[in-house]
Structures are given as C-alpha cells and as structure tokens.
Amino acid sequence: MQSFLMSLIGAVRKSIFTFALLTFISLSGIFIATEQPALALQSTASQVVSPSATSSTAANREAEYEKEAKAATSPEAQEEAYEEDLEQYKEANPDAKTGLVEGAKELVEKVTGDQ
Numbered sequence: 001m002q003s004f005l006m007s008l009i010g011a012v013r014k015s016i017f018t019f020a021l022l023t024f025i026s027l028s029g030i031f032i033a034t035e036q037p038a039l040a041l042q043s044t045a046s047q048v049v050s051p052s053a054t055s056s057t058a059a060n061r062e063a064e065y066e067k068e069a070k071a072a073t074s075p076e077a078q079e080e081a082y083e084e085d086l087e088q089y090k091e092a093n094p095d096a097k098t099g100l101v102e103g104a105k106e107l108v109e110k111v112t113g114d115q
Contacts, residue, residue, distance in 0.1 A: 071077040090096075 070083075071081040
C-alpha cells in the first residue's frame with residue numbers, strides 16, 4: 001500500500017511539473033511574438049502619399065482603361081497593342097535575348113538563304 005501511495009504521489013508531481021513547464025513555454029511564446037507587428041507598423045508609417053499624385057494617376061488610369069477596353073473589342077487593336085508593348089520592351093531591354101519564335105524565324109531565313 002505504501003509503495004502504491006508513493007508511486008501515485010510521484011505521478012502527481014510529474015504531471016504538475018509537466019503542466020507548469022507547458023504553461024511557461026506557452027507564455028514565453030506570447031511575449032516573443034508581440035514584437036513583429038510593431039516593426040511592420042513602423043515601415044508603413046514612414047510612407048506618405050501626396051493628394052496631387054493620386055489625382056493625376058486617376059486620370060492616367062482612366063485613359064489606360066479606355067485604351068485597353070478598345071483593344072479588347074477588336075483583334076486588330078489587340079495586335080497593335082501587342083506590337084507597341086513589344087517595341088517598348090525591346091527599347092527597355094536592348095540586350096535581352098530574342099524570343100523563341102524570332103530565333104526560329106532567323107534560323108529558317110538562314111537555312112533557306114533568304115538573307
């Protein structure tokens with residue numbers, strides 16, 4: 001009976017110790033996680049948007065929307081918009097590698113001797 005009582009007391013002590021340990025671990029996690037949102041708030045508070053910039057971009061946005069809506073209605077306008085975008089890309093990236101289709105066209109021209 002005495003050995004049973006001693007083993008029961010030991011089990012209760014281990015369970016209390018385990019519960020206390022888990023409580024301290026969970027509390028330490030709460031205090032560590034509170035710093036991260038505070039740092040995120042500092043980075044967004046430094047950015048200031050001027051009201052004049054938003055009004056000019058709204059007019060530009062509206063003009064771009066009208067242009068894209070027109071381009072979406074006809075295939076010719078879509079092709080024209082694609083060509084304009086392709087020219088802008090080539091101007092912005094002159095040293096970029098040519099596309100697969102352009103490379104194939106050059107290869108076909110070289111093989112057939114049309115150059």
